Amino acid sequence: MSAQDAKERAHDARVYQVGLVLALVLSAVPFGAVALGLLPASGLLWMIAICAIVQILVHFRCFLHIDLSSNHRHDLQLILFSVCIVILMAGGTLWVIGNQRAMMM
C-alpha cells in the first residue's frame, strides 16, 4: 500500500471512529437523562429532539458520507426533496388529525 493510500485509509477510518464516538455519546446522553430523570419533562423532550437531529446528521455525514461538496449535489438534492415530501405528508397528517382530535374533545 502506497503512502497516499495509507493516509487516505487512516482518514476514512478516522471518520468512522469519530462517527461512532459521537453517535454513542448522542445516544447515551438522552438515554441517561431519561433513565435518571435529570430534567423536567419539557426539558427532556427538547433534549431528546435535539440529540436525535444532531445524531441523524452525524450518521449522514460519517456513515452515509453525504456532504455539501458539489459532486454530492444530486444525492443531497434527492434527500432534501424527500425530506420536503416527508414534512408535507407526515407533518400534514399530524396537524390535521391532531386538530380534529382537539376539536372533538
Place this chain on the structure above:
Amino acid sequence: MSGQVKQHPGLNLHREDAETRDQTEEVLFGFWVFLMSDLVLFSLLFATYGTMLHSMAGGPGPKQLFDIRNAGIETVALLLSTFSFGQASLAMKYDDAPGRVQTWLLVTLGLGLVFLGYEIYDFVDMIGKGGPPSRSGYLSSFFALVGTHGLHVTCGCVWIIVMIAQVRMFGLDTLVKTRLLRLGLFWHFLDVMWVGIFSVVYLQGLVG
C-alpha cells in the same frame, strides 16, 4: 486523476478501480431513490404512531410496557454493527482482502442478530404485560412502526449472509463490490431510522 474525487456517497471504491466506479455511480443513485421511498414509508408510520398516541383504549401505555434497558442494548448493538460494517467497507476499499471483509460482515451479522433477539424478547415481554398489537390503536401503530424496522433488519441480515456467500464464491469482483456498497447504504440507513424510533417512541414515551 479524477478518481480521487468522491463520486458518490457511501464509501468510495479505490481510486484505481475506475471501471467499478463508473458502474457504481448509477446503481448507487438508484439505490438512494429506493432508500428515500423507504424513508417516506417510515415517516408515515411515524405519523400514524403520532396520531395514535392517545388512543390507548384503556390499555397499557409506554410507561407500563417499555423497558429502557432493552431499548438501550438494541441501540448499542445497532450502532456497533454500523461501525463494523464500516470496517468491512474499509477492508474492501483499501485491502482488497475477501477474508477480512467476510470477518467484519460476520461481526455485523452477529450484532444485527443481537439486536433482533432483544427486539423479539422485548415484544414478547410487552405482549406478556398485556400489550399485544390488537389491544389498542396505540399498540397497533407501535408494532407496525417498530415491527417494520425489525423486518428491514431481518432482510438486511439475510442480505449479509448472501453477500458473505458471494464474497466466498466470487471473491471481490465488480458486481460483488457494488452490491456490498448498496448493502452498506441500506444498513447505515436502518440505523438512522432506529435513531428516530428510540427517540420518538421509547424515550418520549417514557418521558411523556
